[in-house]
Amino acid sequence: MTAENLAGNMAEGKVRFEIEDGVGLASMDDGKVNALSLEVLKALLEALERAEEEAQVFLLTGRPGVLSGGFDLGVLRGGQGTTPAGGDAARELVKAGGELALGLYGARIPVVIAAPGHAIAMGALLLCSADTRIGAEGSFKIGLNEIAIGLPLPAFGIELARERISKRHLTRSVLGAEMYTPALAVDAGYLDRVVAPEALLDEARAEAHKLAALDGRAHHVTKFAMRGAAIDRIRASLELG
Numbered sequence: 688m689t690a691e692n693l694a695g696n697m698a699e700g701k702v703r704f705e706i707e708d709g710v711g712l713a714s715m716d717d718g719k720v721n722a723l724s725l726e727v728l729k730a731l732l733e734a735l736e737r738a739e740e741e742a743q744v745f746l747l748t749g750r751p752g753v754l755s756g757g758f759d760l761g762v763l764r765g766g767q768g769t770t771p772a773g774g775d776a777a778r779e780l781v782k783a784g785g786e787l788a789l790g791l792y793g794a795r796i797p798v799v800i801a802a803p804g805h806a807i808a809m810g811a812l813l814l815c816s817a818d819t820r821i822g823a824e825g826s827f828k829i830g831l832n833e834i835a836i837g838l839p840l841p842a843f844g845i846e847l848a849r850e851r852i853s854k855r856h857l858t859r860s861v862l863g864a865e866m867y868t869p870a871l872a873v874d875a876g877y878l879d880r881v882v883a884p885e886a887l888l889d890e891a892r893a894e895a896h897k898l899a900a901l902d903g904r905a906h907h908v909t910k911f912a913m914r915g916a917a918i919d920r921i922r923a924s925l926e927l928g
Contacts, residue, residue, distance in 0.1 A: 702730035704737065710895045711738025712746045720756030721749050723809050725776075728783040732790055739795045743899035746891055747791075747813070748801040751884070752827070757808030758784060763838065784809050785843035785925045791816035792847065793918045795907050797898035801891035802869075803884065806877070808832055812844050814877045815851040818910075819898070821891050822869040822877075823884040829872040835864035842924035850917050852876040 701717045713734035715721045731747070738745040749755060758780055765774040791798050791813065800817040804827040811831050814820045822829070831848065833840045840848070840861060848861050856875040859865045869881045882890045898906075911918070 699726070701727055702734060704734040706738070706742050708896070709743040709899050710746050710892065711735075711742035711744065712748070713738075714748050714750075715755065716750040718750070720805070721753050721810070722759045723755055723757060723780075723784060724759045724762065725780050725783055728780070728787050732783075732787050735787070735790050735794060735798075742796065743903060744797045744799060744895040745791075745794060746799045746801065746895045747817070748888065748891065749803050752804035752825075753810075754800070754802040754804065754806040755810030755813060756805060757810050757832075760836075781841050782925055784812070785841060785921065788812055788816040788843055788847060789918065789921050789925065792850075792921070793911070793914060796903065797895070797901070797906060799891055799895045799898065801887050802829070802878065803887060805829070807866075808838075809844075811877055812847055815844075815847040819894050820878045821887065821894065822872065822881045823887045824869055824881050825884060827869055828866045829869060829877050830864065830866040830875075831860055832864045832866060834862065842927075843921045846917055846921045846924065850914070 701715060703714045705712050711734065713731060715727065735745055762780050763777045765777055798817045799819045799821070800814055802814060802820065802822040804823055804825060806814050806829045808831060811829055831840060831844070845861065848857060852860050853874065853876040860875060867875050867877065869878060872878045873880060
């Protein structure tokens with residue numbers, strides 16, 4: 688299938704999606720740090736939903752050097768303070784991020800992320816939401832820096848961190864805003880392994896095909912048995928707003 692833009696023109700070509708050999712591939716590229724605007728988040732959720740209907744695996748990646756730098760800070764701050772509680776647009780953005788994270792974490796098909804570089808704040812939470820996370824080697828930063836920049840970590844983010852980040856790293860990652868290189872991010876729990884940048888997408892596709900060969904129904908049922916309680920807590924946090 689030919690790559691296509693998602694969510695009409697709202698994401699302005701920043702999200703591309705294609706299905707090939709049972710793998711739904713979504714690629715983010717805004718030419719900068721892949722900031723997650725409301726339009727981009729909606730396009731990514733649309734891509735995931737399409738993959739759940741038409742593919743066996745969902746694969747998400749970014750542009751060279753960056754998966755995502757996180758939420759659009761201009762919207763979060765809105766010129767009126769430093770917390771997401773400062774405005775309706777900020778709250779809507781954070782909720783959309785939570786809905787995407789929930790969709791990824793509880794997806795009916797396996798989810799693979801190929802991180803070409805930096806994955807910061809909501810970008811790191813995308814990693815926490817995926818089943819398999821492969822990163823590119825390099826001097827990149829991965830982690831939850833919210834507290835360092837004066838923003839509280841959303842409730843859904845805390846739940847995901849508890850589920851995916853190593854207990855040895857949880858406090859320093861969430862409350863200490865510690866940033867990791869890709870190699871150290873494996874030990875912390877953000878990534879499963881790292882590979883050379885030029886091999887990243889091939890490795891991720893190979894992993895996607897490996898997961899696609901599993902029994903889809905058994906995978907889905909077992910995922911919900913394993914993650915159901917956390918999924919319920921994340922959903923409840925989003926409903927509370």
